[in-house]
Amino acid sequence: MKKISISQIKEVAQQAYEQVKGNTDGKNADYIPYLANIDKNLFGISICLLNGQKITIGDYNYRFGIESVSKVHTAILVLRQYGAQKILDMIGADATGLPFNSIIAILLENDHPSTPLVNAGAISACSMVQPVGEATQKWNAIVENITDLCGDAPQLIDELYKSESATNFNNRSIAWLLKNYNRIYDDPDMSLDLYTRQCSLGVTAEMLSVAAGTIANHGVNPVTNKQVFETELTPKITSMIASVGFYEHTGDWMYTSGIPAKTGVGGGVMGVLPGVMGISAFAPPLDGSGNSVKAQLAIKFIMNKLGLNIFNGEQVTVVE
Ligand code: GLN
Numbered sequence: 001m002k003k004i005s006i007s008q009i010k011e012v013a014q015q016a017y018e019q020v021k022g023n024t025d026g027k028n029a030d031y032i033p034y035l036a037n038i039d040k041n042l043f044g045i046s047i048c049l050l051n052g053q054k055i056t057i058g059d060y061n062y063r064f065g066i067e068s069v070s071k072v073h074t075a076i077l078v079l080r081q082y083g084a085q086k087i088l089d090m091i092g093a094d095a096t097g098l099p100f101n102s103i104i105a106i107l108l109e110n111d112h113p114s115t116p117l118v119n120a121g122a123i124s125a126c127s128m129v130q131p132v133g134e135a136t137q138k139w140n141a142i143v144e145n146i147t148d149l150c151g152d153a154p155q156l157i158d159e160l161y162k163s164e165s166a167t168n169f170n171n172r173s174i175a176w177l178l179k180n181y182n183r184i185y186d187d188p189d190m191s192l193d194l195y196t197r198q199c200s201l202g203v204t205a206e207m208l209s210v211a212a213g214t215i216a217n218h219g220v221n222p223v224t225n226k227q228v229f230e231t232e233l234t235p236k237i238t239s240m241i242a243s244v245g246f247y248e249h250t251g252d253w254m255y256t257s258g259i260p261a262k263t264g265v266g267g268g269v270m271g272v273l274p275g276v277m278g279i280s281a282f283a284p285p286l287d288g289s290g291n292s293v294k295a296q297l298a299i300k301f302i303m304n305k306l307g308l309n310i311f312n313g314e315q316v317t318v319v320e
Pocket residue numbers: 067068069100101119164171196199263264265266290
């Protein structure tokens with residue numbers, strides 16, 4: 001049994017912030033015009049412990065585009081609505097080993113879109129959200145689920161939504177290609193629009209750390225104490241994050257950080273250490289695969305310095 005104290009976690013998180021904040025590597029996503037213009041110096045870290053206590057540093061309260069981190073939330077929603085087996089059958093739970101927006105990945109595995117955590121599977125997941133055929137109710141279900149996971153309501157960044165809707169040609173191709181393979185379970189344009197809108201929701205690093213904390217806490221939001229999803233879904237969602245959260249670099253990420261985490265081109269990363277904590281970091285400049293440079297460095301620093309790793313089989317207790 002390993003014991004770490006809250007003050008140790010605070011100290012290491014502060015060290016990570018100081019060490020990483022001056023890093024100028026990477027650049028903002030520029031294929032979505034809104035994201036190109038976000039202040040590249042923003043940087044925040046938030047950790048949510050399972051007693052609901054939060055450790056927050058820097059720009060933890062800045063609202064940025066959730067982007068692909070939302071894929072985890074909506075995967076949870078369809079897992080709740082359909083159960084684990086149906087998600088495996090209708091979408092899949094496999095790593096693609098390819099970029100998030102890969103069309104080749106669909107062609108290589110045309111019997112399913114691999115996983116809800118890449119664009120294809122996420123659009124497919126949006127098509128599955130119940131009640132099928134009802135765009136407004138589906139949207140409300142998506143937002144309500146994100147609110148429950150974060151313990152706070154996300155807000156649509158209208159400018160981001162417009163910016164992304166005007167430029168999402170690749171995703172339009174994905175939606176219609178999936179339709180060709182019978183892997184879109186509602187209207188393709190409506191499913192794509194729901195996906196684009198959910199990516200344009202504004203959240204903070206603090207909110208994402210609470211959502212990660214909810215997963216780490218087996219479905220119970222540690223801040224609101226609401227049971228958001230069934231306990232038995234926890235390993236399903238965590239295994240999906242672990243296998244594809246960083247797309248083609250997921251193996252390197254897991255090897256060096258020891259924590260399943262999901263990234264978004266808005267600059268957010270959300271990591272889940274089951275039974276211990278949720279963590280999120282946010283900074284807009286990205287590496288070549290669309291993953292925040294500073295968020296990766298900060299989370300890795302914290303995990304390694306605290307000696308935490310999902311693969312070392314150690315039971316960890318956080319003490320006062
Ligand atoms: N909305 C973005 C897209 O579909 C999300 C991508 C990401 O965050 N990796 O291209």
